[in-house]
Amino acid sequence: xxxxxxxxxxxxxxxxxxxxxxxxxxxxxxxxxxxxxxxxxxxxxxxxxxxxxxxxxxxxxxxxxxxxxxxxxxxxxxxxxxxxxxxxxxxxxxxxxxxxxxxxxxxxxxxxxxxxxxxxxxxxxxxxxxxxxxxxxxxxxxxxxxxxxxxxxxxxxxxxxxxxxxxxxxxxxxxxxxxxxxxxxxxxxxxxxxxxxxxxxxxxxxxxxxxxxxxxxxxxxxxxxxxxxxxxxxxxxxxxxxxxxxxxxxxxxxxxxxxxxxxxxxxxxxxxxxxxxxxxxxxxxx
Amino acid sequence: xxxxxxxxxxxxxxxxxxxxxxxxxxxxxxxxxxxxxxxxxxxxxxxxxxxxxxxxxxxxxxxxxxxxxxxxxxxxxxxxxxxxxxxxxxxxxxxxxxxxxxxxxxxxxxxxxxxxxxxxxxxxxxxxxxxxxxxxxxxxxxxxxxxxxxxxxxxxxxxxxxxxxxxxxxxxxxxxxxxxxxxxxxxxxxxxxxxxxxxxxxxxxxxxxxxxxxxxxxxxxxxxxxxxxxxxxxxxxxxxxxxxxxxxxxxxxxxxxxxxxxxxxxxxxxxxxxxxxxxxxxxxxx
DNA sequence: ATGAAGAAGAAAATATTTTTCATCATTTTT
DNA sequence: AAAAATGATGAAAAATATTTTCTTCTTCAT
Numbered sequence: 001x002x003x004x005x006x007x008x009x010x011x012x013x014x015x016x017x018x019x020x021x022x023x024x025x026x027x028x029x030x031x032x033x034x035x036x037x038x039x040x041x042x043x044x045x046x047x048x049x050x051x052x053x054x055x056x057x058x059x060x061x062x063x064x065x066x067x068x069x070x071x072x073x074x075x076x077x078x079x080x081x082x083x084x085x086x087x088x089x090x091x092x093x094x095x096x097x098x099x100x101x102x103x104x105x106x107x108x109x110x111x112x113x114x115x116x117x118x119x120x121x122x123x124x125x126x127x128x129x130x131x132x133x134x135x136x137x138x139x140x141x142x143x144x145x146x147x148x149x150x151x152x153x154x155x156x157x158x159x160x161x162x163x164x165x166x167x168x169x170x171x172x173x174x175x176x177x178x179x180x181x182x183x184x185x186x187x188x189x190x191x192x193x194x195x196x197x198x199x200x201x202x203x204x205x206x207x208x209x210x211x212x213x214x215x216x217x218x219x220x221x222x223x224x225x226x227x228x229x230x231x232x233x234x235x236x237x238x239x240x241x242x243x244x245x246x247x248x249x250x251x252x253x254x255x256x257x258x259x260x261x262x263x264x265x266x267x268x269x270x271x272x273x274x275x276x277x278x279x280x281x282x283x284x285x286x
Numbered sequence: 287x288x289x290x291x292x293x294x295x296x297x298x299x300x301x302x303x304x305x306x307x308x309x310x311x312x313x314x315x316x317x318x319x320x321x322x323x324x325x326x327x328x329x330x331x332x333x334x335x336x337x338x339x340x341x342x343x344x345x346x347x348x349x350x351x352x353x354x355x356x357x358x359x360x361x362x363x364x365x366x367x368x369x370x371x372x373x374x375x376x377x378x379x380x381x382x383x384x385x386x387x388x389x390x391x392x393x394x395x396x397x398x399x400x401x402x403x404x405x406x407x408x409x410x411x412x413x414x415x416x417x418x419x420x421x422x423x424x425x426x427x428x429x430x431x432x433x434x435x436x437x438x439x440x441x442x443x444x445x446x447x448x449x450x451x452x453x454x455x456x457x458x459x460x461x462x463x464x465x466x467x468x469x470x471x472x473x474x475x476x477x478x479x480x481x482x483x484x485x486x487x488x489x490x491x492x493x494x495x496x497x498x499x500x501x502x503x504x505x506x507x508x509x510x511x512x513x514x515x516x517x518x519x520x521x522x523x524x525x526x527x528x529x530x531x532x533x534x535x536x537x538x539x540x541x542x543x544x545x546x547x548x549x550x551x552x553x554x555x556x557x558x559x560x561x562x563x564x565x566x567x568x569x570x571x572x
Numbered sequence: 573a574t575g576a577a578g579a580a581g582a583a584a585a586t587a588t589t590t591t592t593c594a595t596c597a598t599t600t601t602t
Numbered sequence: 603a604a605a606a607a608t609g610a611t612g613a614a615a616a617a618t619a620t621t622t623t624c625t626t627c628t629t630c631a632t
Contacts, residue, residue, distance in 0.1 A: 016579060034355065035405050038620060048581050053621055064620065065351075065588095069320065072355045073362040076400050092546045094404045098539050102399040105535055106392055113388040118380045144434050148530070151426065241538045244434070245531055249391055252527045253384050260378050302610060324589060334612045339590055350589065351619095 003074045004067075005030060007059070018047045019055050026071075031095045034072040038064045101241070108242040109249050111230035115214065116250065123225045125257045127207045128153070131181040134160040135206070137169050137197040138185035141240045145211070145247045146185045152255045156266040166193040173200035180206040187231070187243045189217025198222055211247055227254075289360045289401050289516070290353075291316060293345070293501035304333045305341050312357075320358040324350045346502050346512060356401075387527070394528040395535050397516035401500060402536065409511045411543045413493045414439070417467040421492070422448040423455050423483040424471035427526045431497070431533045432471045438541045442552040452479040459486035466492040473517075473529045475503025484508055497533055513540075 005027060012023045025045035026033050033041055042049045056067040075095075092100070128134060134153060138146035146162040153160035163169040176182060182201030186194045189212035199222060202208045210223035213231030220226045229246035259266050291313060298309045311331035312319050319327055328335040342353040378386070414420065420439055424432035432448040439446035449455040462468060468487030472480045475498035485508060488494045496509035499517030506512045515532035545552050 018580065031404050037618080039618090049620070050581060050622080051579085054580090057621090069355055069358050072359050076359040076362065094407055094543055097542050097546055098399055098402060098404065098407075101535065101539050101542055102395060105395050105531075105538070109388060109391050109395070113384055116384060118384065121380055121384075140437065141434070144430055144437070147433075148427070148430050151430070241542075245391075245534060245538075248531060248534070249387065252391070252531075253387050256387055256527075257380055257383050260383055304611070323587080325587090328612095335589070336591080336612060337610090340611095343590090 004071050005074065011059075015055075018051050019058075021045060022047050022052060022055055030071065030075055031093070034068055034075065104242045105245050108230045108246045112228075112246040112249055113253075115228060115230070116253070117227075120225055120227055121254060121257060124209050124227060124254055125261060127181050127209060127225060128158070128183075128254070128258055129262055131179065131207070132159070133176065133180045134158055135169075135172050135176060135180070135182045135197070135201060136160060136162040136185070137173075137182065137194045138162070139164070139166070139191050139193050141244050142185040142187055142191070142194070142247065145244060145251060146183070148248060149183065149185075149251045149255075152251070156259070163197075166196070169193065169197035170200055173197045173206075174204065176201045176204045176206040178205040180204075181209060182206045183209045183211070184219050184223065185211050185247060186217075186219050187213055187229075187240050187247070189213060189215075189219040191219070195219050195222070211250055213243060289397060289500060290357050291360065292517070297345075297501055301341075304337050305344070307331060308333050308338060308341055316357065316361055320354050320361065344502060346506060359400075390528045391531050394516045394532045398514075398532040398535055399539075401514060401516065402539070403513075406511055406513055407540060407543060410495050410513060410540055411547060413467050413495060413511060414444070414469075414540070414544055415548055417444070417465065417493070419462065419466045420444055420446040421455075421458050421462060421466070421468045421483075421487060422446060422471070423459075423468065423480045424448070425450070425452070425477050425479050427530050428471040428473055428477070428480070428533065431530060431537060432469070434534060435469065435471075435537045435541075438537070441556055442545070443555045449483075452482070455479065455483035456486055459483045459492075460490065462487045462490045462492040464491040466490075467495060468492045469495045469497070470505050470509065471497050471533060472503075472505050473499055473515075473526050473533070475499060475501075475505040477505070481505050481508070497536055499529060 008023045008027055012020055012027075015023060022041075022045050025041075029044075032044075036044060038049045038052050042052050045052075053064055056064045059067065061067040061070065136146035136150050138144070143162070143164045147164070150160045150162040161172060163172055173182060180201075182198055184194050184198040189210070195218055198208055198210070198219060202222060202224075207225070208223045209225040209227065210220040211227045211229060212220050214228045215231070220228070227250055229243055229250050231243055294309045294313055298306055298313075301309060308327075308331050311327075315330075318330075322330065324335045324338050328338050331338075339350055342350045345353065347353040347356065422432035422436050424430070429448070429450045433450070436446045436448040447458060449458055459468060466487070468484055470480050470484040475496070481504055484494055484496070484505060488508060488510075493511070494509045495511040495513065496506040497513045497515060498506050500514045501517070506514070513536055515529055515536050517529060545556070
């Protein structure tokens with residue numbers, strides 16, 4: 001904490017009564033204050049526009065506008081790196097919520113990248129490249145990651161299918177075989193539906209890949225190729241938010257690696273699918 | 287380079303002549319520009335105050351003051367360690383790919399958080415809280431974000447529905463009305479199917495929210511509440527990877543804010559849905 | 573009690589921003 | 603090719619926002 005808010009806090013007790021009230025309001029609602037006009041700020045803080053104006057000038061700003069701009073500039077300074085993940089509880093300000101989530105997501109991506117085993121990534125890329133058919137399993141939030149992965153694979157001409165229905169997952173897994181890939185997504189690594197499907201696929205001879213949180217878990221134990229995404233500390237509520245971002249991050253790395261290693265095979269397909277969507281829209285008269 | 291200046295650079299060539307001149311001036315003298323009043327800026331750049339005002343509004347700022355404040359906020363950011371987003375090409379090593387993707391995702395999240403207008407977030411949270419029914423529109427990658435948002439909302443007992451089928455989107459939008467919310471997700475902000483659905487919902491009186499890349503676009507123009515996620519530079523391949531992460535980041539902030547502001551309403555429901563899924567599994571014999 | 577000094581708001585003055593309106597240039601239609 | 607329509611632009615008017623002035627009120631020292 002530095003600059004204007006710090007100055008306010010320090011000088012607050014040497015101010016006139018109404019100015020103290022105003023300073024207090026600004027300290028408590030800084031992020032809101034910068035969006036208010038001088039009249040609104042006066043109203044919200046129980047003072048008058050004249051007082052606010054004098055207040056700003058006594059702090060040696062050129063006027064309210066100048067004060068507001070400099071305060072707003074101060075408020076967007078990036079958060080200093082916080083050592084650990086932030087938990088979220090009731091009654092936080094919007095600003096602290098946004099910061100906490102940012103911290104969690106940034107960390108979760110950094111951690112995941114740092115601990116990523118590139119040898120396993122390479123094996124996964126090769127398996128996906130060589131796969132005849134690719135099945136993607138995941139429930140709820142992880143289902144979304146699986147679906148994202150499917151979208152990417154389909155765009156480069158892969159036969160990839162995500163099933164969010166647990167019966168269909170098994171049905172599909174049953175028809176896999178040697179040369180096919182089954183890719184399981186699960187934050188906990190214990191999701192029974194996903195586990196079942198992966199097991200079934202493995203029994204039919206498919207190559208199995210897992211993307212779970214770090215540490216031992218039943219799904220990764222089952223997999224031939226094991227990828228991990230960062231997990232939040234145990235007991236942390238809403239851990240799946242950050243983990244989902246981390247999982248998508250891994251999917252992006254996988255997909256980009258696939259593209260980069262087989263550029264000539266895939267990039268034309270990707271461009272083509274992009275152009276076709278555009279063309280199709282034009283033809284509809286847009 | 288990101289945010290406002292980036293948007294100016296990208297959109298400069300689609301502007302009116304005087305607006306191009308103005309954009310050019312701002313790009314060249316950004317640090318000076320934020321200290322000028324609208325009249326001074328008009329004078330220095332060879333345009334008129336009216337043009338500057340229109341310019342700011344056409345970029346979807348609330349007015350010149352808003353534009354100036356956000357630009358000023360952008361300018362005080364220290365130069366990031368890694369100056370720009372990394373593009374991905376053929377033949378990279380796995381390590382450089384992972385690093386590039388990490389850089390892009392980290393930046394994309396930081397940029398998005400910094401540019402987030404918390405007033406708009408608050409309005410969106412209120413709208414979602416009060417909503418009788420919530421429709422979520424988005425195609426392809428943005429469809430996934432919409433779906434993610436639906437999952438979260440449903441878990442706290444909201445009637446939320448994502449349609450990935452463009453006909454069903456319209457069908458559903460048709461039955462919306464006053465007190466309902468339509469939430470459109472689109473990276474480009476121009477996706478016709480999403481635009482149509484949002485328009486239809488708006489015509490029926492629903493409150494409309496948009497989450498698009500930064501800068502003026504047709505979807506956000508239509509929306510009552512406008513949220514933005516960071517965009518990569520024009521011409522960058524695979525821009526949607528980072529944008530999807532950024533959009534999910536915004537969804538997380540929205541949802542957490544919703545939870546935090548109405549803790550007692552929602553958290554019990556969330557815990558309950560979590561416990562019920564567990565219980566249901568136990569009963570199946572696991 | 574009285575006067576001086578300063579705090580604070582109402583209202584006036586000023587400045588800034590936005591909108592309206594008239595003009596001019598460009599494009600489209602006839 | 604002329605006429606009509608559209609759109610861009612700046613001047614001026616209108617609307618807003620900010621600052622200053624002026625007056626009242628309170629406090630404190632005498």
